[in-house]
Amino acid sequence: MTALRLALRADDRPILIAGASIVLILLAGTAYTMATQGTATLLSPNYLLQQLQVGAFLGIVSAGMMVVILLGHIDLSVSWTLTAAAMMATAVGGPWAIPVGVGVGLAAGLANGLGVGYLRVPSMIFTLGMDAVLRGLMVAHTGGFAPQTAATDLMRALGAERTAGVPNALFVWAAVSVLIVLVLKRTVLGRAIYAIGNREQAAYLSGMPTRRVILAAFMISGACAGLAGVLLAGYSTKAYQGMGVPYVLPAIAAVVIGGANILGGSGRYAGTVVGVVLIVLLNSVLSIMQMPEAGRQIIYGAVIIAMLLAYRGGKLAHT
Amino acid sequence: MSDQVLPADAAPAAPRSGRRRGGDWLLVLRQNGSLLFAIALFALLYLGYHLAHPRGFTTQVLVQNANEAFTLAMVAMAQTIPVLLGGLDLSVGAVMTMVNCIASHLVIGSPGQIALGILACLASGALAGFVNGCVVVYGRIPPIIATLATAAIAIGVALLLRPTPGGKLDEDLNWAMTNSVADFAETFGLADGGKAPWLAPVAWLPVPVVLLVLVVVLVWLPFRRTVTGRTIYAIGSSESAAYMSGLPLNRAKIAAFTLAGFFAGVGGLFLAIQTSSGNADLPQAGAYTLNSIASVVIGGTSLVGGSGGPVGSIFGTLVLRVISFGFRVFDIPPLLQPLFEGLVLLAAVSLGAARALRVRNTLDLFR
Numbered sequence: 123m124t125a126l127r128l129a130l131r132a133d134d135r136p137i138l139i140a141g142a143s144i145v146l147i148l149l150a151g152t153a154y155t156m157a158t159q160g161t162a163t164l165l166s167p168n169y170l171l172q173q174l175q176v177g178a179f180l181g182i183v184s185a186g187m188m189v190v191i192l193l194g195h196i197d198l199s200v201s202w203t204l205t206a207a208a209m210m211a212t213a214v215g216g217p218w219a220i221p222v223g224v225g226v227g228l229a230a231g232l233a234n235g236l237g238v239g240y241l242r243v244p245s246m247i248f249t250l251g252m253d254a255v256l257r258g259l260m261v262a263h264t265g266g267f268a269p270q271t272a273a274t275d276l277m278r279a280l281g282a283e284r285t286a287g288v289p290n291a292l293f294v295w296a297a298v299s300v301l302i303v304l305v306l307k308r309t310v311l312g313r314a315i316y317a318i319g320n321r322e323q324a325a326y327l328s329g330m331p332t333r334r335v336i337l338a339a340f341m342i343s344g345a346c347a348g349l350a351g352v353l354l355a356g357y358s359t360k361a362y363q364g365m366g367v368p369y370v371l372p373a374i375a376a377v378v379i380g381g382a383n384i385l386g387g388s389g390r391y392a393g394t395v396v397g398v399v400l401i402v403l404l405n406s407v408l409s410i411m412q413m414p415e416a417g418r419q420i421i422y423g424a425v426i427i428a429m430l431l432a433y434r435g436g437k438l439a440h441t
Numbered sequence: 442m443s444d445q446v447l448p449a450d451a452a453p454a455a456p457r458s459g460r461r462r463g464g465d466w467l468l469v470l471r472q473n474g475s476l477l478f479a480i481a482l483f484a485l486l487y488l489g490y491h492l493a494h495p496r497g498f499t500t501q502v503l504v505q506n507a508n509e510a511f512t513l514a515m516v517a518m519a520q521t522i523p524v525l526l527g528g529l530d531l532s533v534g535a536v537m538t539m540v541n542c543i544a545s546h547l548v549i550g551s552p553g554q555i556a557l558g559i560l561a562c563l564a565s566g567a568l569a570g571f572v573n574g575c576v577v578v579y580g581r582i583p584p585i586i587a588t589l590a591t592a593a594i595a596i597g598v599a600l601l602l603r604p605t606p607g608g609k610l611d612e613d614l615n616w617a618m619t620n621s622v623a624d625f626a627e628t629f630g631l632a633d634g635g636k637a638p639w640l641a642p643v644a645w646l647p648v649p650v651v652l653l654v655l656v657v658v659l660v661w662l663p664f665r666r667t668v669t670g671r672t673i674y675a676i677g678s679s680e681s682a683a684y685m686s687g688l689p690l691n692r693a694k695i696a697a698f699t700l701a702g703f704f705a706g707v708g709g710l711f712l713a714i715q716t717s718s719g720n721a722d723l724p725q726a727g728a729y730t731l732n733s734i735a736s737v738v739i740g741g742t743s744l745v746g747g748s749g750g751p752v753g754s755i756f757g758t759l760v761l762r763v764i765s766f767g768f769r770v771f772d773i774p775p776l777l778q779p780l781f782e783g784l785v786l787l788a789a790v791s792l793g794a795a796r797a798l799r800v801r802n803t804l805d806l807f808r
Contacts, residue, residue, distance in 0.1 A: 371589060385583055
């Protein structure tokens with residue numbers, strides 16, 4: 123019966139495979155620590171919560187990235203959107219720090235959405251240009267050094283502190299997740315995002331305001347990157363140059379490992395969450411094993427290809 | 442889009458009237474509008490640069506500029522071919538870096554060893570591209586995400602070979618390849634030490650420029666005329682039409698990625714010869730990949746595939762590079778340079794957007 127269900131729900135297959143891989147990674151890591159240190163560090167709740175806290179930043183970026191990928195577009199500007207939001211938030215400080223950070227993200231998303239939705243520039247190249255412009259603005263603003271301004275207390279509380287043993291960043295991630303799921307499942311906007319990802323002409327002919335939907339999706343992505351920047355600045359107590367750069371490709375990888383089609387139109391949010399957890403745990407287990415950077419990169423690439431091949435295994439040949 | 446599928450030699454060989462030929466010229470002009478635009482933009486910018494440069498119009502400046510542009514030009518050519526398919530290759534910068542590190546181990550010693558080393562470098566670039574092609578074709582994974590993964594693997598191999606920057610390459614080769622043709626001939630004792638009269642007309646040319654022309658004329662142009670080469674354009678125009686026409690789709694896709702790997706390998710080899718070392722620099726690899734996409738777009742190749750070509754991308758690269766050369770002569774504050782670069786990039790890619798504002802039938806936009 124399980125096989126039948128798997129065949130029926132194509133969307134679930136990647137999530138199940140990725141979930142199984144997470145268990146496998148945890149078991150392999152635990153076997154390693156048991157052999158070398160005689161402890162099962164990886165399975166302690168404290169360790170797992172710590173990893174999830176680190177994962178929350180990637181998770182929030184991936185949530186926004188997923189919305190754009192569902193459209194069939196991509197947002198390569200998240201790296202410097204995140205950095206710019208963090209720098210602006212710490213520069214402004216006070217009660218307005220967080221709204222300013224998210225606002226920077228919204229503004230970057232607005233520019234991206236206008237370029238992609240209204241000017242019809244391919245998103246790959248327009249968001250790349252936005253990334254370069256934001257980087258240029260930040261270099262001009264900071265002089266190329268790490269800014270001296272520090273994160274506000276509220277940012278630190280959200281990014282680094284814990285409530286009842288659970289990191290606050292996790293609550294933020296959960297809140298963002300609930301919002302994204304509601305938008306995707308329960309609103310016209312969400313339906314339109316999937317529709318445009320499947321076939322833009324059809325969506326347009328059905329009377330959907332495709333331009334505004336694209337604009338909205340990029341603004342969601344920008345806002346998520348901005349929020350992640352605010353939290354990350356809180357976590358590391360300040361903003362620094364290029365802090366968002368290590369988040370772009372893992373965010374895309376997380377969405378794709380979660381089973382979303384990189385060409386748009388299909389994918390479930392739960393998959394993205396599983397993808398984020400998988401990437402974060404893989405990184406952490408590899409660093410526990412003291413794997414050199416070279417090996418890490420190779421494993422990272424091999425895992426992405428292997429996962430995608432595994433997902434394909436269940437589908438009939440098409441295209 | 443599909444008008445570039447058939448090269449000129451596929452047209453009937455019957456004698457044509459002068460008027461008809463004139464019509465052909467207009468057609469060729471219209472088809473290559475974006476290429477000509479890139480060339481004109483480059484010529485304009487480069488003229489301005491030389492006029493403003495205190496040592497403008499000298500071989501010295503030319504050689505320096507050519508050296509700085511060659512690697513990106515090769516990587517941009519590499520990027521163009523998967524883009525013609527309608528795909529994207531995010532691994533070109535990583536493959537370039539990997540070959541760069543391989544070269545820093547192999548291209549040294551006796552002339553025979555150096556020759557073998559160069560061959561090994563070019564072969565490993567092509568092999569990396571071949572693997573990309575196989576993952577895309579037989580794994581049925583979209584190129585953008587497949588090459589994202591193989592890029593990580595290529596960087597891993599590069600780091601394995603060069604955990605820290607270093608290595609050493611043949612010094613003569615370094616000197617000969619990064620200077621003018623006259624210096625090249627002198628180094629290897631060709632053409633009477635570079636003083637032969639027949640060499641004089643080209644003696645002032647930088648070697649990288651000659652190399653670039655050779656790659657285009659000896660590799661790209663013959664390849665484009667083959668069935669496989671034309672199939673690449675056909676796939677980019679309409680994959681289902683290409684399939685229905687019985688064209689060798691899989692072979693063309695694998696060939697496209699292999700050729701991309703080869704071009705990226707040439708770029709990596711040159712970078713190693715130029716810097717006389719190998720460096721597994723992750724941010725640098727990313728920057729090359731991103732700049733290659735920008736070069737392709739500025740060079741007039743459509744990101745949806747089917748039209749354009751590597752020659753345009755070379756000029757796209759030159760436009761990008763001249764803009765950064767310009768910062769040196771026009772005294773732009775260093776802190777504003779990245780912003781300026783970004784704005785130029787954004788403006789360049791938005792130029793094509795004029796079409797979106799002009800179009801009559803909105804449905805045309807979605808193709």
